[in-house]
Amino acid sequence: MDDIIHLLSDAVANQIAAGEVIQRPASAVKELLENSIDAEATQIQLVIKDAGRTLIQVCDDGKGMSFNDARLCFERHATSKITKADDLFAIQTKGFRGEALASVAAIAHVEIKTKRPADEIGTLLQIEGSVVKEHAPVATQDGTIISIKNLFFNVPARRNFLKSDATEFANIEDEFNRVAIIHHQIGFTLIHNGKIILQLQPSNLKQRIVAIFGNNLKDKLYPIEQQTDFIKISGWIGKPENAKKKKSEQFLFVNHRYVRHNLLHFAIESAYNQLIPEGHHPAYFISLEVNPASIDINISPTKVDVKFQNDRLFFGVLNASVKKAIGEFSLVPQLDFDYNQELDLNNVPQNAPLKVPTIHIDPNFNPFSSNKNHPSAFSKKEARGIQNWDNFLSSIKATHVEATPIANNPVELDFDENAEDKLPSVESYLIVYQKYLVVALQNQLLVIHITRAQERILYDTYLEAIKNKPITVQQSMFPETITLSAAQSEMLLEINDEFKKLGYDFEPINHNQFAINGTPSSEDENGDIQAMIENLLDDYKSNMMSYSVERDKNLALSLSKQKRALIKPLNNVLEVNAFLQQLFATILPSITPSGEKIYEIMTEEAVNKIFG
Ligand code: ADP
Ligand code: MG
Numbered sequence: 001m002d003d004i005i006h007l008l009s010d011a012v013a014n015q016i017a018a019g020e021v022i023q024r025p026a027s028a029v030k031e032l033l034e035n036s037i038d039a040e041a042t043q044i045q046l047v048i049k050d051a052g053r054t055l056i057q058v059c060d061d062g063k064g065m066s067f068n069d070a071r072l073c074f075e076r077h078a079t080s081k082i083t084k085a086d087d088l089f090a091i092q093t094k095g096f097r098g099e100a101l102a103s104v105a106a107i108a109h110v111e112i113k114t115k116r117p118a119d120e121i122g123t124l125l126q127i128e129g130s131v132v133k134e135h136a137p138v139a140t141q142d143g144t145i146i147s148i149k150n151l152f153f154n155v156p157a158r159r160n161f162l163k164s165d166a167t168e169f170a171n172i173e174d175e176f177n178r179v180a181i182i183h184h185q186i187g188f189t190l191i192h193n194g195k196i197i198l199q200l201q202p203s204n205l206k207q208r209i210v211a212i213f214g215n216n217l218k219d220k221l222y223p224i225e226q227q228t229d230f231i232k233i234s235g236w237i238g239k240p241e242n243a244k245k246k247k248s249e250q251f252l253f254v255n256h257r258y259v260r261h262n263l264l265h266f267a268i269e270s271a272y273n274q275l276i277p278e279g280h281h282p283a284y285f286i287s288l289e290v291n292p293a294s295i296d297i298n299i300s301p302t303k304v305d306v307k308f309q310n311d312r313l314f315f316g317v318l319n320a321s322v323k324k325a326i327g328e329f330s331l332v333p334q335l336d337f338d339y340n341q342e343l344d345l346n347n348v349p350q351n352a353p354l355k356v357p358t359i360h361i362d363p364n365f366n367p368f369s370s371n372k373n374h375p376s377a378f379s380k381k382e383a384r385g386i387q388n389w390d391n392f393l394s395s396i397k398a399t400h401v402e403a404t405p406i407a408n409n410p411v412e413l414d415f416d417e418n419a420e421d422k423l424p425s426v427e428s429y430l431i432v433y434q435k436y437l438v439v440a441l442q443n444q445l446l447v448i449h450i451t452r453a454q455e456r457i458l459y460d461t462y463l464e465a466i467k468n469k470p471i472t473v474q475q476s477m478f479p480e481t482i483t484l485s486a487a488q489s490e491m492l493l494e495i496n497d498e499f500k501k502l503g504y505d506f507e508p509i510n511h512n513q514f515a516i517n518g519t520p521s522s523e524d525e526n527g528d529i530q531a532m533i534e535n536l537l538d539d540y541k542s543n544m545m546s547y548s549v550e551r552d553k554n555l556a557l558s559l560s561k562q563k564r565a566l567i568k569p570l571n572n573v574l575e576v577n578a579f580l581q582q583l584f585a586t587i588l589p590s591i592t593p594s595g596e597k598i599y600e601i602m603t604e605e606a607v608n609k610i611f612g
Contacts, residue, residue, distance in 0.1 A: 011130035018103035020301040025052025026171035033179045034094035036060035045189040051168035061143040064116035070123040076102040089293040106130045108151045114144040178258035184208035226321035233321050238283030240275035249283035259306040267315040271322035277595040429576045443604040451564045452598045453583045458560035459593040460586040466552040471503035473518035480516045482530040488537045498555050557593045
């Protein structure tokens with residue numbers, strides 16, 4: 001019998017290889033843009049027709065190619081970027097596998113016009129399904145123009161798999177953005193069907209992000225910056241209160257390459273634990289720079305996956321850096337920051353109102369300016385004060401509006417006894433829908449979600465009680481008893497000590513039964529305590545499962561949720577002032593510990609705008 005094995009022709013081999021590298025128009029876009037970047041272009045233009053089905057053209061002002069290179073670049077394993085396998089561990093370029101152009105040429109009609117700045121004349125090369133049709137000198141500008149027409153003309157299966165133009169173009173935009181964000185020093189233009197979709201001037205990272213995602217992102221980002229001897233982290237992360245249900249504004253770059261990495265993604269998202277509601281995701285644009293030898297980028301043909309030598313280590317640093325960035329730039333410290341021990345709750349006075357530190361505010365302070373006078377140089381104490389109520393009020397003249405007290409359920413929140421000694425900073429207020437406290441400041445309208453604010457105040461108070469200043473237990477003469485499930489009793493026993501510091505004295509008496517020997521002195525526990533404890537334990541359990549919250553924080557969180565609706569209504573201007581003082585002296589006045597937004601500030605301008 002005859003031998004049956006034979007070598008595939010280059011054209012067929014390239015077509016097969018193309019299946020891995022070029023799956024859709026967007027993959028070709030990525031490869032071409034990356035080639036232009038590797039060619040050190042400063043301006044790159046991407047022209048698309050029919051979502052890439054008819055034309056993908058990239059025009060750059062980079063190095064260009066010689067007459068021979070213009071032919072060679074379409075061969076498989078033809079690259080100028082590496083010569084030996086060792087070079088893989090020192091990769092500085094986007095490409096290195098030398099297969100993108102060979103792949104594209106196997107499945108499309110490709111034309112290249114290229115010229116090196118030093119050359120008199122450029123080169124034209126046309127290639128269709130790996131067959132060279134034209135190779136000649138041509139007059140052209142410096143740099144390279146590469147046009148891909150009729151993608152997948154000879155691979156009908158691929159062509160049939162393409163989705164709608166809208167979807168394919170969305171994919172192209174994604175790839176374009178991934179490249180354009182991290183290469184912000186390069187100018188980019190994106191044109192689709194003759195229309196300019198994006199025109200991006202060379203800029204810094206923040207400006208680039210805003211240019212792509214819109215101006216409204218401008219004030220919603222905190223800078224992140226961290227350098228150790230093995231990693232440099234830089235970029236911008238979204239403020240917790242702006243977290244969204246979609247993940248479309250999440251970008252992680254390693255050595256200037258967009259990558260996917262589940263563990264590092266988790267390192268970033270988990271730094272927001274407790275700060276954003278479940279199912280929401282923060283925006284992030286984070287760039288990691290590491291020694292190329294410590295990563296492997298060559299694990300998938302599209303080079304979008306990356307393997308770290310020691311990803312646990314990177315996890316830790318990234319997670320801590322994100323937490324730190326949230327803490328420093330929300331201008332108030334975070335509860336969860338282990339290394340911020342000195343500013344933990346020890347700094348938060350126990351009883352309301354918390355004393356508001358007076359500090360000097362620099363009106364020109366801009367956390368986003370890149371000048372060296374970095375806000376992180378602020379001491380943590382100063383940072384706390386920036387968002388306090390006095391500062392908020394520096395020039396307040398509240399307009400008169402009619403005050404409507406809310407009717408609500410009892411239970412006293414310790415309002416400032418000495419409030420009378422102070423001049424009230426707010427003279428009038430409005431409570432609307434029994435839910436929001438509205439205060440008109442000089443040129444801002446502050447709308448506060450009252451129960452959420454109360455949850456925040458309670459949480460801070462409870463956590464402080466557990467850690468430092470226990471709440472006194474008011475012993476009861478005739479202890480009530482409660483009966484729980486076995487699991488609930490076990491949990492209650494586990495947190496009984498902490499509960500005692502919150503003023504509750506539960507004594508196990510029988511199987512799954514507890515006597516309530518005492519409740520907090522300050523509170524009138526006339527509600528259904530059995531139901532309250534059961535709800536609390538449920539909540540505690542789900543917090544424990546969904547984000548392994550520490551025991552004391554979890555208890556403070558669960559109890560403040562139970563109690564937030566039971567606070568005495570705000571009856572007069574003194575109480576409102578005390579309430580505002582308390583809120584703005586908490587660790588994070590803008591978000592509840594469970595991640596809900598507490599207040600919104602509307603500028604006078606915005607209000608005026610409503611009326612044109
Ligand atoms: P790789 O990028 O992995 O080297 P490609 O197939 O993408 O492989 O490109 C092959 C070679 O063609 C590159 O190494 C580079 O030398 C050259 N090349 C491709 N695109 C350009 C361009 N826009 N400008 C200059 N040279 C280019
Ligand atoms: Mg390439």
